[in-house]
Amino acid sequence: MGYTIIKKLAETKQTPKNSPNSETMDKRTIRFLKSRFQQYYKTAEISLPDHLPNREWAFILFDDLEDKIMRRHKSFGSPGEALDYLYGMAPAHVYNSTAYYEYPNAKKMNEKNWHGAELIFDLDADHLPDAPRNYAEMLENVKKETFKLMDFILDDFGFTENDIELVFSGGRGYHIHIPHPKVLTLGGSERREIVNYVSGRDLDFKYFFRDVAMDGEYGTGSKAFKGMKNVPTKCMLLGHDSGWGKRIARYLADYLKSESGKKYKKYMFPELRRHEKVGSTTVNKLLRIANSENGLNDILEHGRLDFDVRNFKEIASYFMQESSENFLQRFGASVDEPVTADTKRLIRVPGSLHGGSGMQVKKLALSELESFEPLRDTVVFGEKPVKVNVSKPFTVQLKGKDLRVEEGIQEVPEYAAVYLMCRGVAEYGYRRDQPNPL
Amino acid sequence: METEQLAYYPFVSEASAYVESLGVSLDSLLNSRAYRAARARGIERVKEALEGEIGKSSLNGEAQILSELLSYPFARMLVACIDDQLFTRRYALAEAKAAYTLLRTESPDFLLDFGEDFGISAEPRETHFSMHFTDYIRFSNSLKDPAWKLTNRQLRAGKVRVTREEFARLLQEAVRERIEQSFPIPEIPEEVSAFCAPHAAGIKEQFEVQKKKFGATDFGVVEPGLFPPCISHALANVQGGVNLAHSMRFAMTSFLLNVGMSVDEILNLFNVSPDFDAEKTLYQIEHIAGATGNEYKPPACETMRTYGNCVGKDGLCEKISHPLGYYERRVFLKNRDREKEEEKEEEKEKAGEKKNGEARKKGEGKVKEEGKEERKEEKSGKSPEKAE
Ligand code: SF4
Numbered sequence: 119m120g121y122t123i124i125k126k127l128a129e130t131k132q133t134p135k136n137s138p139n140s141e142t143m144d145k146r147t148i149r150f151l152k153s154r155f156q157q158y159y160k161t162a163e164i165s166l167p168d169h170l171p172n173r174e175w176a177f178i179l180f181d182d183l184e185d186k187i188m189r190r191h192k193s194f195g196s197p198g199e200a201l202d203y204l205y206g207m208a209p210a211h212v213y214n215s216t217a218y219y220e221y222p223n224a225k226k227m228n229e230k231n232w233h234g235a236e237l238i239f240d241l242d243a244d245h246l247p248d249a250p251r252n253y254a255e256m257l258e259n260v261k262k263e264t265f266k267l268m269d270f271i272l273d274d275f276g277f278t279e280n281d282i283e284l285v286f287s288g289g290r291g292y293h294i295h296i297p298h299p300k301v302l303t304l305g306g307s308e309r310r311e312i313v314n315y316v317s318g319r320d321l322d323f324k325y326f327f328r329d330v331a332m333d334g335e336y337g338t339g340s341k342a343f344k345g346m347k348n349v350p351t352k353c354m355l356l357g358h359d360s361g362w363g364k365r366i367a368r369y370l371a372d373y374l375k376s377e378s379g380k381k382y383k384k385y386m387f388p389e390l391r392r393h394e395k396v397g398s399t400t401v402n403k404l405l406r407i408a409n410s411e412n413g414l415n416d417i418l419e420h421g422r423l424d425f426d427v428r429n430f431k432e433i434a435s436y437f438m439q440e441s442s443e444n445f446l447q448r449f450g451a452s453v454d455e456p457v458t459a460d461t462k463r464l465i466r467v468p469g470s471l472h473g474g475s476g477m478q479v480k481k482l483a484l485s486e487l488e489s490f491e492p493l494r495d496t497v498v499f500g501e502k503p504v505k506v507n508v509s510k511p512f513t514v515q516l517k518g519k520d521l522r523v524e525e526g527i528q529e530v531p532e533y534a535a536v537y538l539m540c541r542g543v544a545e546y547g548y549r550r551d552q553p554n555p556l
Numbered sequence: 557m558e559t560e561q562l563a564y565y566p567f568v569s570e571a572s573a574y575v576e577s578l579g580v581s582l583d584s585l586l587n588s589r590a591y592r593a594a595r596a597r598g599i600e601r602v603k604e605a606l607e608g609e610i611g612k613s614s615l616n617g618e619a620q621i622l623s624e625l626l627s628y629p630f631a632r633m634l635v636a637c638i639d640d641q642l643f644t645r646r647y648a649l650a651e652a653k654a655a656y657t658l659l660r661t662e663s664p665d666f667l668l669d670f671g672e673d674f675g676i677s678a679e680p681r682e683t684h685f686s687m688h689f690t691d692y693i694r695f696s697n698s699l700k701d702p703a704w705k706l707t708n709r710q711l712r713a714g715k716v717r718v719t720r721e722e723f724a725r726l727l728q729e730a731v732r733e734r735i736e737q738s739f740p741i742p743e744i745p746e747e748v749s750a751f752c753a754p755h756a757a758g759i760k761e762q763f764e765v766q767k768k769k770f771g772a773t774d775f776g777v778v779e780p781g782l783f784p785p786c787i788s789h790a791l792a793n794v795q796g797g798v799n800l801a802h803s804m805r806f807a808m809t810s811f812l813l814n815v816g817m818s819v820d821e822i823l824n825l826f827n828v829s830p831d832f833d834a835e836k837t838l839y840q841i842e843h844i845a846g847a848t849g850n851e852y853k854p855p856a857c858e859t860m861r862t863y864g865n866c867v868g869k870d871g872l873c874e875k876i877s878h879p880l881g882y883y884e885r886r887v888f889l890k891n892r893d894r895e896k897e898e899e900k901e902e903e904k905e906k907a908g909e910k911k912n913g914e915a916r917k918k919g920e921g922k923v924k925e926e927g928k929e930e931r932k933e934e935k936s937g938k939s940p941e942k943a944e
Contacts, residue, residue, distance in 0.1 A: 274711045276712075276715065300688060300690045308694055310858075311696075314706070320707050326708075357711075360711065360713070361710055361712060362707060
C-alpha cells in the first residue's frame with residue numbers, strides 16, 4: 119500500500135513545517151533520540167483511547183523516518199500491550215484511529231468493518247490567515263482560535279466539558295476529540311457540514327433578519343386588519359441569543375457603539391452610508407439608539423431591530439453582508455476541514471511524544487488552556503548537558519528560557535538537545551571525521 | 557399505528573413486524589389468487605416509480621389495506637430483480653416522495669413517533685420542533701437549498717429549530733435513505749426471480765430507454781467536450797505536462813472513471829510528461845478505481861472549491877453542485893437536441909426539403925424554450941436529487 123502510506127504521511131504532518139526533514143538524521147542522532155524516547159515511555163502516562171481493542175494504531179519508528187514508512191494496522195487488546203510496544207519500540211510518532219473497528223488490524227480498510235468514529239477538530243497554525251512572526255506567537259494565535267471553537271462546541275452544539283478532550287498536538291496546534299454517542303456514526307459529509315458551521319461558510323444573513331407583524335409586548339397593538347396595505351411590522355434578529363444569531367447581535371451592537379463613539383458625526387457609520395437608503399436622518403436615529411440606555415440591550419437581549427429606522431432589516435443585512443469577512447474572522451473558527459471530514463483518521467495519541475519536536479502531546483483541562491504554554495509545559499526532558507553539532511543558528515524559547523545556539527559543536531541541556539535534533543537543526547555529538555573539540 | 561397507516565407507510569419497522577406476523581408465505585404471495593391485487597399493486601408501484609411518482613389513494617376496507625401492505629414487499633422483490641443501482645435509487649426516491657405527501661398532513665405527535673422509528677428524537681415546542689443537530693444534518697445534508705445549511709439555522713445547546721413541514725421533509729430523506737440502503741436484497745430465492753423476470757425485464761428496458769435519452773449517470777460514450785470547466789482545465793494541464801495537486805489529480809481521475817473511461821485510457825492521458833512513472837500512476841488510478849476494494853466518487857463542487865480546484869466556473873455551474881451533475885446535464889441537453897434534430901429531419905423528409913437551413917438554425921437556438929411535455933420528461937429522467 120505504498121501510495122496510501124505516502125498520502126497519510128503527507129496528511130498527518132508529522133514534523134513541524136519548517137523543520138528540515140528528519141530524513142537526513144544520522145545513525146547516532148537516531149540512537150540518542152530513541153534512547154531518550156524510550157526512557158520517557160518507561161514511566162510515561164499515556165492516555166489510552168476508549169474501546170482500546172477497537173482502535174487501529176500506527177507508528178513511525180526512528181529507523182524508518184528516512185523511508186517514511188508508517189507501520190499501520192496494529193491493535194492492542196489491553197493497555198499493557200500498548201505500553202509494552204511503546205517502551206519496546208520507542209517510536210518517533212504514535213497515532214491511533216479516531217475510528218472504532220471490528221477488526222482494527224485488518225490490512226485493508228474495508229475489511230476492518232467501521233463502527234463509528236470520534237468527532238475531531240484539528241486547529242493548526244498552518245490554517246490561520248495571519249502569518250505569525252515566530253513560533254510562540256503562532257501558538258498564541260492557535261490558542262485564540264481554539265477558544266472561538268470552544269464557544270461553538272459548548273454553546274451551539276451543547277457538549278459539556280466532560281464530552282470533550284482537548285489535546286495539544288506536540289507541534290503547531292490543538293486537537294479536540296468528541297467521542298459522544300450522538301456523533302459517532304456521522305459520515306464525512308455530515309462532518310463537513312459541522313466544519314462549515316463553525317467557519318460560518320455559507321452563512322446567509324437574510325435567514326436571520328425577519329419582518330414580523332407587530333403585536334404584544336413591543337408592538338403598538340394590532341391596529342392592522344386584513345386587507346390593509348401597510349401592516350405594521352418590526353424587524354427582528356432571529357435566534358439573537360444563540361448560535362450565529364448571537365454573534366450577529368454582538369457584532370451589530372459593537373458596531374453601533376464604536377461608531378457612535380466617534381468624535382465627528384460625519385465620520386460615523388461610513389459603511390452604512392454607502393447604502394442608498396441611509397441618510398442623515400437614519401444616522402441620527404441610529405445614534406440615538408446607540409446612546410440610549412436600552413438601545414443596545416434591545417438588540418442583544420431581545421433581538422429587536424425595530425427602531426424607528428425604516429428598512430432597517432434591509433440596511434442591517436446589507437451591512438452584515440458587506441462586513442462578512444471581518445465578521446467571520448472575528449467569530450468563525452478555522453479548523454482543518456479534511457481532518458474533521460475523515461472518518462478514518464489517524465491522530466496523535468495524548469501522552470506520546472511528537473518526533474518532530476520532542477514535545478509531549480498533552481491532554482489539557484479546558485481551564486488550563488488560558489495559561490498553557492506549550493514551550494514550557496510540554497518539555498519532558500532534563501538538564502543533563504549533551505554535546506550537539508548545530509547546522510545553523512537557531513533561537514527558541516524553551517522552559518521559559520531563551521535558547522540561542524550558533525553553528526558548530528556545543529553543549530546544551532538535554533531537553534534542548536532533543537528539541538534541536540527532532541527539529542533537524544542539530545546532530546548528536548560531533549562528526550566522525552572531526553576531532554572532538556570538547 | 558393503525559393498520560391503515562401501516563399500509564401507507566409500509567417501510568416503518570412496525571409495518572414489517574406486522575406483515576411478518578400475518579405469516580403469509582412467499583409461495584402464496586407469489587401464486588395465491590388471494591394476493592393478486594397485492595401483486596398488481598406491487599407492479600404498479602414500481603412502474604409508477606419509473607414515472608417519478610407513486611400515487612396513494614385512500615384505502616377502503618381490510619382487503620384493500622392488506623393488498624396495499626403486501627404490495628410493498630412484492631415491489632421490493634421486483635426492484636431487487638431489476639438489480640440496477642440507479643433504478644433502486646429512483647424507486648426509493650419515489651416511495652419517499654409519496655410518503656412526504658402524506659406526512660405533511662399528519663399531526664405533530666404522529667410525526668414525532670414516525671421520526672423515532674428512524675432514530676430521530678425531537679421535542680415538540682409551541683410552534684415548531686426542536687431536534688438534535690446531529691439528527692438534523694444526517695438528513696438535511698442531501699438537501700441543496702441554502703436554507704437547510706446548519707449555518708443558517710437557529711442552533712442552541714445542540715438543538716435545531718425546524719417547522720413541522722420541514723420536519724416532514726427531513727423524514728422524506730430518512731425514508732429514502734432507509735429504502736435505498738435496504739438493497740441489494742441478499743440471496744433472492746429462485747422462485748422469486750423466476751416470477752419477477754418477465755416484469756423486471758419490461759421495466760428495465762423502459763428504464764434503459766430513459767437513461768439513454770436523458771443521460772443519467774450511466775454514461776455511454778465519453779464526451780470530453782461536455783466536461784465541466786474544472787475537469788477540462790485539469791486535463792489541459794496534464795496534457796501540457798503540468799503537475800496537478802494531489803486533490804485535483806484525485807478529482808479528475810475519479811471523474812474520468814465515473815464517466816466510464818478505462819484505467820488504460822486514463823493512463824494514456826497522463827503519459828505525456830517526461831518523468832512519467834507508469835507504474836506509480838497505474839497504482840494510483842487503480843487505487844481510485846477500486847482495485848484495492850474502495851471505489852471513490854469524485855468530490856462535489858463544494859469540496860472542489862475548498863481545495864481551490866474549482867476553476868473556470870460557468871453559468872451551468874450555478875445550477876449543479878457536482879461536476880458529474882454538470883456533465884450529466886450537458887449530456888442530457890445534447891441528446892435532447894439531437895433528438896429534436898432527428899425529429900426535424902423526419903419532418904423535413906416528409907415535407908420535402910423546403911426551408912432547410914432555416915429550420916436548422918431555429919433548432920439550435922431553442923434549448924430554453926421547449927414545450928411543457930418535454931420538461932416533464934426531463935424531470936422524470938433525472939437521477940435522484942441527492943447531492944454528494
Ligand atoms: S462549479 Fe463545480 S463543476 Fe463547475 S467548475 Fe466548479 S467544481 Fe467544476
